[in-house]
Amino acid sequence: MMREIHDHEMLIRFIKENNIAFSEELLPHLHLYRFDQGDLICSQGDPADMLYVLVKGKVKVFTTSPEGRTLILSFKKPLEVIGDIEYVRGTETMNTVEAVSRVEMIGVHHRWLKKYAAADPAFLEFLLHIITNKFYVKSNSMQFNLLYPVEVRLASYLLSVSYDSSSNVLKKQHSSASLRDAANLIGTSYRHMNRVLQQFCANGFIERVSGGIMVIDRAGLTAIAGNNIYE
Amino acid sequence: MMREIHDHEMLIRFIKENNIAFSEELLPHLHLYRFDQGDLICSQGDPADMLYVLVKGKVKVFTTSPEGRTLILSFKKPLEVIGDIEYVRGTETMNTVEAVSRVEMIGVHHRWLKKYAAADPAFLEFLLHIITNKFYVKSNSMQFNLLYPVEVRLASYLLSVSYDSSSNVLKKQHSSASLRDAANLIGTSYRHMNRVLQQFCANGFIERVSGGIMVIDRAGLTAIAGNNIYE
DNA sequence: TATGTTTGAGGACATATGTCCTTTCCTAAA
DNA sequence: TTTAGGAAAGGACATATGTCCTCAAACATA
The missing domain is CATH 1.10.10.10 (Winged helix-like DNA-binding domain superfamily/Winged helix DNA-binding domain)
Structure with a gap:
């Protein structure tokens, strides 16, 4: 089951090591969570109010079609962000994300991002890089799926x-x-x-x-x- | 063939109407281009140095696989940005973009974006919204292709x-x-x-x-x- | 007009994949 | 231990799609 790890030092170390563009004001609002294998980080259709940064372990992202078919979209390893698209678009959770191994993630509520990061160029650029990279990977996988x-x-x-x-x-x-x-x-x-x-x-x-x-x-x-x- | 339209008023009108987040300093460096049906806006593999905003007409985006197969990725209508991913990632052109009808686009060289927009939260957020939306559309089309x-x-x-x-x-x-x-x-x-x-x-x-x-x-x-x- | 060349439509067949059903095997409850 | 239920494997067949080839129409050129 998911639980919080109360180790702020480790959290800070993760941020430093990965150059995550969280500003000073955000630090008090960050949480470090651990998920066990099989835990769901988020579920398709749920309201999205958290943004997660995957710092350890591996997750898989999949979607369920109206007809009930399940389709794998990708596996993600650090450094990756979960819930970024939903944060930017303000929509509900697009896909389901499940821990494939034990996983550690930094979580932050949208509320604090909107308050402290919405106009922060460093954070915006961080998101841009993460999302464009994600786009590129998805592009590739799409072609892979259609071609092979x-x-x-x-x-x-x-x-x-x-x-x-x-x-x-x-x-x-x-x-x-x-x-x-x-x-x-x-x-x-x-x-x-x-x-x-x-x-x-x-x-x-x-x-x-x-x-x-x-x-x-x-x-x-x-x-x-x-x-x-x-x- | 592609040619520039020297009509700064029209250009400004496009920007106003579509709420494009180009700052004042950028305005002198914007150009309005017209492409005829069949013209290529950019070609896969080419170095990318321009970012375009599609304001009129329709383009199709496609890619060519190593084996020579051509795969359509999407059709785009205004308001859409071409070359955004490449600008953020600093990579060569990912896909080929062709005008399906007569097309008008605002073009701006990366040089000026880097100089005047790289730290502009409004522009970064504009890009974020465009790209996340693009991501969402691609996500859908991928599932469409796999499922139908x-x-x-x-x-x-x-x-x-x-x-x-x-x-x-x-x-x-x-x-x-x-x-x-x-x-x-x-x-x-x-x-x-x-x-x-x-x-x-x-x-x-x-x-x-x-x-x-x-x-x-x-x-x-x-x-x-x-x-x-x-x- | 005659003739060769190119391009598109479609036939024949092979392969990839899906659906339905049967058989086998494992497990859990009696 | 026995037996009902469910999950897994695989058979039989149908459908989707790909490859190769042929034929005919269109087109160009002498």
Whole structure:
């Protein structure tokens, strides 16, 4: 479960190390939070009132379509900002964000940003850089998705989720996502994902273990994935 | 061909009407340009040194993959900024932008922006809003592309390109794009596009005329396209 | 006009992916 | 232990899309 870490020194260190453009006045209003694997940082459709800076760990961002299909959008590692678009546009949360590993984030309420950062060129420029970068990454991933088949996307996905797992095993109870969900995440049917997994098994890239998948040849998968979009 | 319009009053009027956050010092360095249908505003890979504000007409943005496939990214109408991402990131031009109709744009060299606008909160915020909005649109179109078949995307495309043409005809010599290119633009093969066009003909949505396509039932296409991404 | 060349439409087939259903296996409650 | 329920794997078939090729219309040129 999410909880606050009361360690202001560590918080300040994070800000210094990452050159985060929070002005002096904001410092008293910053909080450091820890999320466990599987925790939701925010959910699509919820009102957005916090902006988070991811400083440690890994999250995945996904959306759910009106028809109920789930689509993975990206995995994010530090340094990344969550909720920036919503802050600027003043809209509700666009996508759901879930912790893939244990995660630490600096959180600040919109109220204080509006009060102390809305006219701060350093902060605005910080946001601009983060968002343009995000735009660039999304652009790439869009082309990736349109240009490459499921095989490639799945390889990419497997590499991503086996990142922080000591055992390289994708377990079925992995976070809230069963293997079934994994299919939705890469934008294909469960059936088809299974076909491709079968093929990966045949090639010796992975092995099926009870209730999950074990990656045994990262190099092989990497060769298929090319420039991984989910990283 | 692109040419400058020496009408400072009109330029100022555009800025006022659209609430573009150009500061006083920038005004002497702004230029108003006109592009004819088919003109390229910028080309993928070129060094970027101008930022443009689209104030009139319509452009299409597309990218070319390493394998040579062309992929349409979006159509843009006023008010829109071209080259904003490149300005912020300091990178070369990401995508190619082509005028779909006669187009008018305000252009300003990066040099002056850096000098007079880099620390101007109003301008930074203006950019932030433009870019976050762009991000949102791209997000949507990505999901659109992943979630819907060629049929839907093609209907969407036909509606877009027939927008400014008095005759509702997509001519083969339309800008630099032959019908052949149109297929690449929506991310499918020429062959498959033809299949879907055949189907549209059978349904009475369009008609083949010499060297092109004529839209005769916009409502029918709209029903298929749903929420048009290319608009 | 005759002839060669280019371009577009469409046929035939292959591959990618989706849907539905069946079988197998695991788990939990009786 | 037995059994009902559910999850996972995979078979069978349908649909979407891609590739290659052929034919015909259009167009240019002699």
